[in-house]
Amino acid sequence: MTRSPSPSSRAPARWNNALAQAPDPRDLRKRALIAAAGRAFGVKGFHNTTLDDIAQALGVTKPALYRYVKSKHEILFECHRLAVGMAEQALDDANAQAQDPLEALRLFVEGYIRRMTGELGTCVVLTEYYSMTPEHSALIQRRRRVVDSGLRQLVQQCLDAGTIEPCDPKLAVFFFMGAINNINRWFSEGGERSGDQIAHEFSVMAVKALRPREHGTRQDIPAAV
Amino acid sequence: MTRSPSPSSRAPARWNNALAQAPDPRDLRKRALIAAAGRAFGVKGFHNTTLDDIAQALGVTKPALYRYVKSKHEILFECHRLAVGMAEQALDDANAQAQDPLEALRLFVEGYIRRMTGELGTCVVLTEYYSMTPEHSALIQRRRRVVDSGLRQLVQQCLDAGTIEPCDPKLAVFFFMGAINNINRWFSEGGERSGDQIAHEFSVMAVKALRPREHGTRQDIPAAV
């Protein structure tokens, strides 16, 4: 009981206990802020989520948020940075570990979904690109495009190796990426299906959508032509 | 040159020429309004689209819109009604025409995408459910759920008939519906791929994602067990 008159205390522990465990507390608090905001954006949308909502979820008041971000738009940007970052990591990992392009695709889908449904509980706003500022949007889209083109290349390599049926790589990537990007519309952390289950089943379906031949796991089949 | 001082005239023909061809002009104008709004919502989002934007796209001023709808929320609601309606129609058609559940699934996917990318040019806002009023949202979700459960039943019938591999019907439906619902994020009417092409390719991939066995077109295969 010194200063700071403990605000009504119906709110959760301040900053959702994001501090108290590690290095730079300022950084941890910012992370907690982004996570809370991302969850809210996912549920209610960017414009239907007020800064007061976010502050309340963290047990503080609105002006306090401005010590960690300089605008609401920055929060949205950070959410998207997180999301693309996960996609990039998933792609790099997949490329590093896979023995062939089709396996790489499967590993990417699995890894990406795992990351997204993991730590932040599908915090990430895979939507509302249009609510970013033009500068932020350009930055995010540039990185998104790199991932997309990496995925298309993998599909093309599968085509070259004859491990999948003829298809339009662009449409194929849109197909399974669409399925993934919609997960946060129905996923809930406590739901019937764990993120890992979804990651696995989706990765299998994504591969099957491209490759209807028999089960042989990899590399160029002797070729029927 | 009588009254009405022709507003700067850089705008398109009033009401996008939606009248001049058929019965109730009031109804046609409302339809044009919904279409224009839906397109804008798809590109910029509900909250980033002002009523002035919509009015301008139609060559009129904001207050004129209120002769056809009573609020901005009603416009969003009508967009979603259109979208669910298309899904319902596609499902009914598919059930009526198909010889077996797997064919029904394929026909549904194809028909739904055809309708969405058709007349209104992916006008439909398959997103921003959260921007509807609770009443509207409840109504739309009820109808969505009926379609979803119809689709799950089809998947279950395929499972019973042994025409697809074991899977979780709920996740399977989420998978291909996700892919479809994301189309309006990248589709553009003048783009490289026509709606019909997308409809066909996606329907094939959706079926393959479920059914990796050989090509036999329908009915229960003699069964290997």
Next chain:
DNA sequence: CCTACCGATCGGTAGG
């Protein structure tokens, strides 16, 4: 990190 408070945007309406 809090209590005020300002300012802009935008949905909706008055009145013709």
Next chain:
DNA sequence: CCTACCGATCGGTAGG
């Protein structure tokens, strides 16, 4: 169907 205009919401800031 138009020209004003009102009112609420909400992002952001002042000042402590």
